[in-house]
Amino acid sequence: MFKVNGAQANRLSGRAMALLFEVSPHIFAALCVVAGTVLLTSGVTPAYEDRLDEIRAVLPPILIELSHFGASISGFLLLLLSAGLWRRRRGAWLAAIVVLIVAAVFSLLKGLDWEEAAELLVLAAVLAPCRAAFDRRSRMFEALSPSWVILVLTVVGGMLWLGFFAYRDVAYSDDLWWSLLIDREVSGFLRVGAVLSLLAVIIAGRSLVSAPGARSHGPAGEAEARRALAVLQAGDGVLPDGWLAMLRDKALMFSPSGRSFITYRVRGRRWITMGEPVGPEEERLPLLWSFAEMADTYGGVPVFYAVEETALADLATLGLAVRKIGEEALVDVHAFTLQGKSRQNLRTAVNRCEREGATFEMLPPGAAADCVDGLRAVSDLWLTHHIGVEKGFSLGRFDPAYLALTPVAVVRQGGRIIAFANLMPGGDRLAVDLMRFTPDAPPGAMDFLFIHAIDWAKGQGYRWL
Template sequence: MPADRSVVPLPAMPAPEALTARLTRWRFWLGLGLALLLAALLVEAAHKVMTELSYGAVVAAARATPAGVLLASVLATGLSFLALTLYDRSALQYAGARLPYRLVAQTSFIAYALSNTVGLGVLTGGAVRLRLYGAAGLEAGQISRVIAFNAVGFTAGIAVVGAAALVWRAGAVAGMLGWPPDLLRAAGVVTLLAAAAALGAFWRGGTWKLRGWSVRLPSASLAMQQLLISALDVTAAAAALWVLLPAGSVAFPTFVGFYALAIAVGVISHVPGGLGVFEAVLLLALGQQVPADQLVGALVLYRVIYHLLPLALALLLLVAASWRRGAATPLVRAAAALSPLLLSAFTFVIGVLLLVSGVTPATEDATAHLQRFMPLPVVEAAHFLGSVIGLALLFVARGMLLRLDVAWWAGLVLALASLVLCLPKGIAVSEAVLLGLLAVSLALSRRHFNRRAALFSLAFSRGWLLAVAAVVGAVAALLFFVYRDVPYADQVWWQFEFDAYAPRSLRAMVAVALLTLCVALAHLLHRAPPPLARPDAAALAQAQAIVAAQDSAGAGLALMGDKSLLFAESGQAFLMYARKGRSWVALYDPVGPREAWPELVWRFVELARESGGRPAFYQVRPQALPVYLDAGLRVYKLGECASVDLASFSLEGKRRANLRHGVARAQRDGLAFEWLPAGAAGPVFGALQAVSDDWLGQHQAAEKAFSLGAFERGYVERQPVAVVRHEGRIVAFATLLVTGQAAEAAVDLMRQRRDAPKTTMDFLFTQIILQLKAQGVACFNLGMVPLSGMAGHRLAPGWQRLGRLLFNHGENFYNFQGLRAFKEKFDPLWEPRYLAAPGGLAPFLVLSDTAALIAGGWRRVVSK
């Protein structure tokens, strides 16, 4: 019954909970307000561009930039990326790890080159760090702290540099924004004072705590070092753009402040690379100080120098690592395995450039040469096919991300074809250089694209389709900007002349738009997947042989027969999975030899996506995380799994006094332990059934499934069963999952009568552990404690902070702390378990569907 609010006051909500509740309540409106603000910013900037610019003036301004200025911009870019390598070095120091600077510099450069261009820096750059630093021996927790420390350091650097610029040049900034100088100067001073106060807190060191939330503070020297590195990075990056502007148009300190603001707004927008948003902020801020055509020309050159050039260099680094087959160290293999990720990003960028090239005219000199040496039909065909190839590369990039062999072939063929078309299309030399780099990189990376699939069966996510649609829309807008002075009429479409670039671009753009629409409709109207097939007797026998030959006890749940099985092509490995709604959930890591895992993961991801579903892997171990990251999934911590090292377990000593006394008390209470080997439970099955029925009735629960065993005769009799008798009557039992390698055993079903003595479960578990130790089993898996071990400090991801909150205050839903306390009695080792799933809302939807799979339906989730 609902509480009487007029009588029973609500308890005061702790500060973190109140903050979380407010953010959750207002998140939609805050996001909507920010989106509307950014949209208005873009519209205003676009209007300014459309009214004050001409395409010819922008091209002329970019081409008029002296070579010395371009070199200065490249040098400033190099200094910025050097500072970014120092980001990682100081972050590793904070995380308590030491690695060679050469490795740190290579990892940092590749990660930032990718994240600066593609965006989503924590995700794309994080995947690079997790693979390379992981191959160098760092643990996932250390790498997470490195990523978080970098993010905080970057934010602090932007804030401090921007604040210093405001204090120094408040008058100039106020003149551009129309705001009071004193207000801007005061805001800068407050920010700098806050930074100084933070440094003072760091000087004391220790751990900062607030109502269960804690964060280990860096030392003052490390914080100051990181602040200086951030200032160097932001200043150098700003200089890379500032030197491209007309000399004397805006003072450098003033420009740095606006640059920091533009970077911050671009990051908040979550637009890849801040494209459009970054430019919009600078156009609004500097539009009155710098001629618009020169400003836009400088922005275009900046994108090429600061974003495209490092991405191409990072790709060359990875391709070179891929080619070094003789030095097959784990680190080299890890670096080489990242090449499909960068090739996918580079292919997408090349596709965008080809589409842009298709809606912009060639130079007058190029047109004159084409008219002299090329037939008009060849020029028309090259222009049209170049745009279509650009669109195709946007879709092929998706297949490269999934390491499909057919995507590799398609990318190589399309790159070579477009390379040939560069000459008749407009003598596009720079375009030819980039296409040549793509073709060479693909040729040297062939062995990493080993996934077999049909290109036309590739499923595109809604996010990918939206990204392609956004690119096509932006290119269409660019077309109308470039040819805004052309009088559009019916006859324009059918003009075929060497200098008729507007009709040529219109025809190509219409084809691109129609093809995009066709691909989107084909995937949105995809047929519903057929029901999943349960394994037959032959499949279960094959799975049983694989389970017996490996060391993960939980793999025995495949023998329940309630999950579908996906076998590797070799037949020596499999994964078990089920489907609920649109969620395809694989339980645990694949079962079998490690070398077969990538194939199974990729096949499962493709199978789910081809059916319009969301692939996920439930309770995977940290050692296998790179396999899931390579498949384009993200990882979310679920909790921690407890395992007892049986070789060192004993009831002797002071630490085991409570367990020893508990066993002695249980024996005095008349409890006796009995071990039934696999196949020996038949004579007592009726008694076990009675215990199971009493346990289900006591808890008003039904049989579970998926990640838990169910009490079924055939399944129970295949397992060892541990029994506790009280005065000769069975009062409790547990079934065990044991591998043939004796590497691990795990508890499966665990049930007791309601009238069993209170010491029964402690006695049962202790005797199981001693029995398994006597049999030579290496470790005993006590199972996972959900949400255990979640980080609660400010640097932790929001997912873990929410989990920590639920673990500490969610006793009304589940006894998280009580479950951990019970398992702590046996002094286990704790290892994290993760969910690998797509991003966004997918993890919450997957976990909801997984709960329904375990409970046997949504109704049982609610009613137990």
């Protein structure tokens, strides 16, 4: 037999209350879905005739009809607000209380449905003291998630089926759309059904095509780009992909200290990062959590693209699934050699380029600005020859300001640039981003460039390219 002392009982009670507090938004969301479904079901089925006769003796038909319509609209609003309650929206909490109280009044006015009104008031009374559980800011016209869209469409579809079934023996006529309280309330069902169907389709369509947060989380501005550049130049915890932030085609999220950042873009409901956080190791996991929480507050899904294997453990703590989409080729610059039969083609490429007068030069950061016209000519010819356009997000584009930030490897022939590649430094390695050459460059010109770039990286103390 197990004995529980007072201290243990208090701890267990405290944990139980903490768990209840944590899940209470989800419980209230489910209860509001039930309440909304009940209101919609009540709105499309005939009321009790004796109660309806009593209310008719006191209230005018137009008020009863408006109450019937208002109760159904309130049920539909509760379905929408339940999504906000699930996401812990403070505004949804307040709006749900108001809608529940108003719906209770409508339930009484449309047919003295006091049982339904009592249930709605009890739910509002239980929800009211739980404000602390709803701690997230509200957003106007927040899109529903696909699962919530399906839920709303299912409930509204079920309401329509039930209404047509309940009134299947009533002959249709155009007069039903304009009459009040005749033919066992079928006219009210037709009007409510038409309005709610239209609203459901509009909201579902808008939710499915919207990108929550995309407008307020657009490309980084000048001030943010300068902050990110300072982090990159500091070099602490910098990976090569971090330099893609300088393209300024993505949004940036900084840590509280400003020493780390994440580069990301919003596409549909997905918040996609380009690589991992850039900055000190101790700030990586908190920044990952902050990003995931921010995406969740907008109803989005965080996606971490092109991350290192070393980041998988941290991402697993966020409850994310891992999908392998490819591998990155790395060359150990200290072990690389042109010796051996397997490297014969590389030796041939180097020898041919040298015979045809090709020379290699590594431009230091900032030097690309002095030969931007030559680089642009190569880039334009390359794009034309490949019938291509500039990419983005995970690949660089020809941007003189971007190329000036990092070393650029160039190959010249007769003083003219015929090939180039910019190199992004990070830790003990370099990564190649833009790789372009002219159609008339000697065969193997890019091999020539990479082999000399490997020698240069080795001389600079890098381990990988």
